[in-house]
Amino acid sequence: xAPRRSKPMALSACAAATTVAAAAAGxxxxxxxxxxxxxxxxxxxxxxxxxxxxxxxxxxxxAVGSQSMAVGATFAxxxxAAAAAAAGxxxxxxxxxxxAAEASRTCLRANPIATFETSEGTFKAEIYLDKMxxxxxxxxxxxKSGFYNGVHFHRVIPNFMAQFGCPYAQDPRSPRxxxxxxxxxxxxxxxxxxxxGKEVTRRNGGNIPDELTEKITNAPGTLSMANTGxxxxxxxxxxxxxxxxxxxxxxxxxxPSKHPVFGKIVEGYSLVQKITEVRTVNDSPxxxxxxxxxxxx
Numbered sequence: 001x002a003p004r005r006s007k008p009m010a011l012s013a014c015a016a017a018t019t020v021a022a023a024a025a026g027x028x029x030x031x032x033x034x035x036x037x038x039x040x041x042x043x044x045x046x047x048x049x050x051x052x053x054x055x056x057x058x059x060x061x062x063a064v065g066s067q068s069m070a071v072g073a074t075f076a077x078x079x080x081a082a083a084a085a086a087a088g089x090x091x092x093x094x095x096x097x098x099x100a101a102e103a104s105r106t107c108l109r110a111n112p113i114a115t116f117e118t119s120e121g122t123f124k125a126e127i128y129l130d131k132m133x134x135x136x137x138x139x140x141x142x143x144k145s146g147f148y149n150g151v152h153f154h155r156v157i158p159n160f161m162a163q164f165g166c167p168y169a170q171d172p173r174s175p176r177x178x179x180x181x182x183x184x185x186x187x188x189x190x191x192x193x194x195x196x197g198k199e200v201t202r203r204n205g206g207n208i209p210d211e212l213t214e215k216i217t218n219a220p221g222t223l224s225m226a227n228t229g230x231x232x233x234x235x236x237x238x239x240x241x242x243x244x245x246x247x248x249x250x251x252x253x254x255x256p257s258k259h260p261v262f263g264k265i266v267e268g269y270s271l272v273q274k275i276t277e278v279r280t281v282n283d284s285p286x287x288x289x290x291x292x293x294x295x296x297x
Contacts, residue, residue, distance in 0.1 A: 123268025133193035141188035172288035181235025182206035
């Protein structure tokens with residue numbers, strides 16, 4: 001549903017466990033060692049109804065019958081300790097290598113930043129490809145294809161949200177603004193996560209499957225998917241929250257709204273606030289606010 005505004009997210013201890021015993025005459029040697037209101041056919045993302053060891057090598061040497069035996073036992077212990085130390089070193093080396101590889105993968109997987117150039121200025125947002133791979137990949141695909149270029153914000157409400165992404169809003173006065181989406185049958189590939197590389201086809205009006213997985217709340221500055229209120233009815237439209245709109249969270253049991261968050265503004269939030277405060281007629285800006293381009297870094 002369109003979002004609806006309610007009323008007033010050393011050698012570790014393993015060597016220490018080693019026990020070496022040498023039996024000898026007279027003694028022993030031991031080491032103990034993880035929007036939804038639908039207004040007619042309009043897709044009202046933010047719902048219009050204004051109404052988220054120590055290696056202890058404590059060598060205890062009880063009286064041993066012969067010094068040579070004690071020395072032999074000492075050599076045996078030293079050899080065992082050396083072998084254990086070498087094994088521990090190899091384990092630490094492998095662990096460091098695994099950690100370095102993981103760090104490298106993390107660097108490579110840094111979330112993309114989207115730069116939104118509008119007729120009123122520029123703002124940037126982190127796109128949560130790591131947490132919302134399907135929804136984020138859909139957005140990235142549309143942005144890179146130029147789908148959003150020239151589209152206008154078709155609905156803005158102060159202290160609530162700014163909605164955008166309908167292709168009919170290329171014409172800022174179109175009565176169909178808020179009802180469109182990507183072309184049906186187009187597809188994109190998931191760019192991260194367990195289903196990385198999987199191709200997803202937009203269906204039933206260019207819509208994608210709901211990704212109701214990560215419990216990220218609709219906080220100020222977040223980007224959230226618009227829909228008609230029916231399951232799997234989001235496509236290209238999204239809104240940017242400028243208030244704490246947790247009543248739009250899919251995981252809020254007190255509301256039927258299900259609007260998953262897939263990004264958050266990291267630069268230029270005040271510009272988005274300004275856009276929501278422009279003069280409007282029926283929530284549509286009197287002076288059109290155009291999205292010139294969205295680039296992905």
